[in-house]
Amino acid sequence: MDIKKLLWNIAAGGRERSGDIDELRKVLILNSLMVPGIFFTGILGTVAFIQGNTFLGTIDFLLFAIQAVLFIYTRRAADLGKPVRFAVFILCLFFLLLTAQGGIQNTGILWILIFPGVAVFLMGTWKGFLSSLLLLSGVLGLFALQGHPLVSGAYSLSFQVRIVAVYLVLTSLSVVIEVLRHTIHKRLKESSSEKDLAIEKLNSSIKEIKTLQGILPICLHCKKIRDDEGYWQAVDQYIHNRTDARFSHALCPDCLKEHYPDYPSEEE
Secondary structure (H helix, E strand, O other): OOHHHHHHHHHOOOOOOOOOHHHHHHHHHHHHHHHHHHHHHHHHHHHHHHOOOHHHHHHHHHHHHHHHHHHHHHHHOOOOHHHHHHHHHHHHHHHHHHHHHOOHHHOHHHHHHHHHHHHHHHHOHHHHHHHHHHHHHHHHHHHHOOOOOOOOOOOOHHHHHHHHHHHHHHHHHHHHHHHHHHHHHHHHHHHHHHHHHHHHHHHHHHHHHHHOOOOOOEOOOOOOEEOOOOOEEOHHHHHHHHOOOOOOOOOOHHHHHHHOOOOOOOOO
């Protein structure tokens, strides 16, 4: 198999490039998190067990299993609503766990900074924004519980203020970018619809023009036209059947004199 096709198949969850662009966007974001996540959580879990950290190793392998199941489910799911919500929920719990546990030199909390972008781009502006605030609320709660036996992470007040400020800035940027993306996508769809309508009208006009092209057999005396089926029709009826033209009947001056000699003409 072609390497490029294989990589695309993995990244896009088996979906074609010509598929729905919004669905592809969500699948690519999900898989860009899950594929590396599956690889690294497997390695980190193994390292944690070797180092004797059973708790962290168990968490890593549990996350490894969840991501693997979610990756398979995403490939088979027709609707991405459930996989997206589940992925954001698991990611939120994992980041809260990292914040509580601290990680190496209390750097685990830095991973929360990717959450606003992921949540907003996957769930939409408002749901993603609310999910980001929910995670921030959990992090602030863990800050307040520092020193509790279940919270091993230790963060100075100065660090807490900085991490919250950066988190809020990234949340705001994610919301602005998503609003702009949605607006541009909407305008492109409207522009595409207008373009399709213009093309349809142009094709209709071309069809009408082609209808009246060529040599038309017309009677030398009564001026009827023979159609493609061999029937003779009056000129106005023939044109009416093939175009949007409409006719209103009147008398020209010559016919008025010939057929209605007693009727006063405009010249008189």
